[in-house]
Amino acid sequence: MGNGTRRAHLRQSARFAVTRIPLTIIGGFLGSGKTTLLNRMLRGSAGRRIAVLVNDFGDINIDAELITGHEGSTISLSNGCICCSIGDSLVEALVEVVRMTPPPEHIVIEASGVAEPQNIAEIARLDPGLRLSGILVMADAERVKELAGDKFVGDTVRHQLCAADMILLSKVDRVLEERKADLHAWLRNAIGVKRIVETVHGAVPMDVLFDTDFEEPGAGATVAHHDHHDHHAHDDQFETWAFVSDQEFDGGKLGELLGSLPAGVLRAKGFLRTQQKPGQTGILHLVGGHWEIAWHAAPAGTPAIRLVLIAVKGTLDREALQKRFACALAD
Numbered sequence: 001m002g003n004g005t006r007r008a009h010l011r012q013s014a015r016f017a018v019t020r021i022p023l024t025i026i027g028g029f030l031g032s033g034k035t036t037l038l039n040r041m042l043r044g045s046a047g048r049r050i051a052v053l054v055n056d057f058g059d060i061n062i063d064a065e066l067i068t069g070h071e072g073s074t075i076s077l078s079n080g081c082i083c084c085s086i087g088d089s090l091v092e093a094l095v096e097v098v099r100m101t102p103p104p105e106h107i108v109i110e111a112s113g114v115a116e117p118q119n120i121a122e123i124a125r126l127d128p129g130l131r132l133s134g135i136l137v138m139a140d141a142e143r144v145k146e147l148a149g150d151k152f153v154g155d156t157v158r159h160q161l162c163a164a165d166m167i168l169l170s171k172v173d174r175v176l177e178e179r180k181a182d183l184h185a186w187l188r189n190a191i192g193v194k195r196i197v198e199t200v201h202g203a204v205p206m207d208v209l210f211d212t213d214f215e216e217p218g219a220g221a222t223v224a225h226h227d228h229h230d231h232h233a234h235d236d237q238f239e240t241w242a243f244v245s246d247q248e249f250d251g252g253k254l255g256e257l258l259g260s261l262p263a264g265v266l267r268a269k270g271f272l273r274t275q276q277k278p279g280q281t282g283i284l285h286l287v288g289g290h291w292e293i294a295w296h297a298a299p300a301g302t303p304a305i306r307l308v309l310i311a312v313k314g315t316l317d318r319e320a321l322q323k324r325f326a327c328a329l330a331d
């Protein structure tokens with residue numbers, strides 16, 4: 001769908017929109033804390049009708065299931081990146097949301113960790129039923145500077161940061177004061193972002209999230225106008241692999257496996273069960289070298305294991321991974 005066709009498609013939504021619905025985009029690299037922020041935002045939204053659009057880059061809709069506790073609807077856009085390969089699905093979803101009766105009071109898009117929020121904003125700006133209220137970009141205090149200099153993912157990370165109206169510096173509980181000071185200086189001077197708010201587990205004052213309208217364009221506008229970077233489809237830069245099974249893992253073998261994944265793996269997440277924790281489902285988060293599993297009572301009727309890995313393109317040997325994950329299952 002070209003921009004002309006998109007505009008025609010979106011004009012339909014204008015007929016349904018009496019007032020323009022504010023839209024917030026949450027971006028940031030894989031595992032930087034977007035879903036954590038969004039859940040916090042939804043819990044603190046005091047009964048507002050919020051529609052959430054979430055984009056999982058992998059084949060399984062993990063994020064949609066991790067978004068909890070809100071009254072509005074959640075639309076999941078998976079199997080590609082909404083800023084490039086499945087941009088048309090975003091257009092269609094936005095039209096659908098603007099037409100809802102009653103309409104939502106606020107729309108939040110949680111971009112995938114590889115998406116460039118500026119491209120999403122450009123798609124959303126075409127919709128006359130919407131008012132872009134801000135692009136919030138999460139930056140993982142532990143990893144962001146190194147990632148921004150990385151030869152494989154650095155471009156994506158820098159473009160994400162440059163698109164921000166406001167950077168939410170996440171995981172500041174994991175870094176020392178000097179590191180924080182260095183990050184603030186770097187984000188202001190090298191990236192050019194004026195507004196930076198620190199957060200631990202997504203805790204941010206609600207007015208910052210809902211009631212801020214960034215009238216002046218963020219640094220992202222500068223990127224869009226002065227640096228027409230080549231936009232590579234993210235499906236060409238990143239790859240995903242999924243493991244699904246009705247069996248359970250052996251807890252010990254799983255630990256060894258997670259500690260020795262290929263270096264190109266940037267993120268792993270999903271649901272699992274182990275023989276050692278009967279009746280419980282674990283939510284796995286692996287970001288960089290860290291991994292953690294949060295345990296909950298198991299919902300019935302889903303496969304025991306649904307995991308997604310996201311990696312730099314060309315670094316996953318799928319056959320070897322399949323064997324290694326299968327070998328970690330309980331006998």
Ligand SMILES: Nc1nc2c(ncn2[C@@H]2O[C@H](COP(=O)(O)OP(=O)(O)OP(=O)(O)O)[C@@H](O)[C@H]2O)c(=O)[nH]1
Nearest residue numbers: 030031032033034035036113170171199200201285
């Ligand atoms: N210590 C610490 N951990 C955090 C913080 N924010 C998020 N996390 C953890 O970081 C991991 C990833 O968080 P998510 O919110 O899922 O990250 P995301 O950006 O939505 O991930 P993708 O959608 O896969 O890109 C989870 O294990 C979170 O609990 C924080 O401020 N401090």
